[in-house]
Amino acid sequence: xxxxxxxxxxxxATEDLKKVMxxxxxxxxxxxISTLLDLLTVYFNDKNSSKLRELTTLWLCGFxxxxxKLGYNGYRMNFATGKIEHCEVKPQNTENPKKxxxxxxxxxxxxxxxxxxxxxxxxxxxxxxxANGKLIYIFEFKFECLKDRLxxxxxxxxxxLKRSSxxxxxxxxxxxxxxxxxxxxxxxxxxxxxxxxxxxxxKELINYFKRQKNEKH
Numbered sequence: 385x386x387x388x389x390x391x392x393x394x395x396x397a398t399e400d401l402k403k404v405m406x407x408x409x410x411x412x413x414x415x416x417i418s419t420l421l422d423l424l425t426v427y428f429n430d431k432n433s434s435k436l437r438e439l440t441t442l443w444l445c446g447f448x449x450x451x452x453k454l455g456y457n458g459y460r461m462n463f464a465t466g467k468i469e470h471c472e473v474k475p476q477n478t479e480n481p482k483k484x485x486x487x488x489x490x491x492x493x494x495x496x497x498x499x500x501x502x503x504x505x506x507x508x509x510x511x512x513x514x515a516n517g518k519l520i521y522i523f524e525f526k527f528e529c530l531k532d533r534l535x536x537x538x539x540x541x542x543x544x545l546k547r548s549s550x551x552x553x554x555x556x557x558x559x560x561x562x563x564x565x566x567x568x569x570x571x572x573x574x575x576x577x578x579x580x581x582x583x584x585x586x587k588e589l590i591n592y593f594k595r596q597k598n599e600k601h
Contacts, residue, residue, distance in 0.1 A: 487560025
């Protein structure tokens with residue numbers, strides 16, 4: 385992190401807005417641009433927070449973020465039905481070609497009760513993939529597409545889907561193979577130069593993106 389960004393962060397946390405504005409106003413345009421780029425780089429690659437990756441995915445798909453602690457990540461009006469449509473966002477990011485993007489995500493601290501609620505609500509799921517903070521793709525599909533995968537994981541963790549209070553499935557993970565045959569699957573976004581990021585992608589995703597490209601020509 386450069387020294388200008390460090391100073392701006394400390395000032396924002398410790399001083400009033402007037403002093404922050406004075407400091408930012410004293411910076412040249414190139415310095416401001418460099419500082420903002422550094423800030424974006426840090427937080428798009430933050431391993432402890434996926435907030436910027438989540439917001440980018442939501443906005444590109446026409447959803448607005450929901451700031452409730454419990455519930456789904458975003459919502460939008462479905463004008464065809466006149467109802468509010470909720471969504472879950474599962475952004476992946478990798479900085480290591482050995483840890484390839486696989487179109488997947490996970491539901492953390494998952495329970496049979498939450499699974500039943502999700503099946504009933506059937507929210508939209510948005511799976512996005514980032515490499516070094518750069519967005520490569522976004523898949524959109526309905527939660528029901530993950531039914532078999534999640535039910536299998538829950539059954540292994542909780543026989544007959546019965547659990548004791550305080551018990552959770554810490555990570556109910558899935559990948560592209562678990563929803564690739566879904567009839568409502570949509571590739572909402574694919575980076576134009578995605579092939580330049582091929583070393584970060586699983587073979588299954590590469591083959592799928594190539595087929596999509598060929599079908600358009």
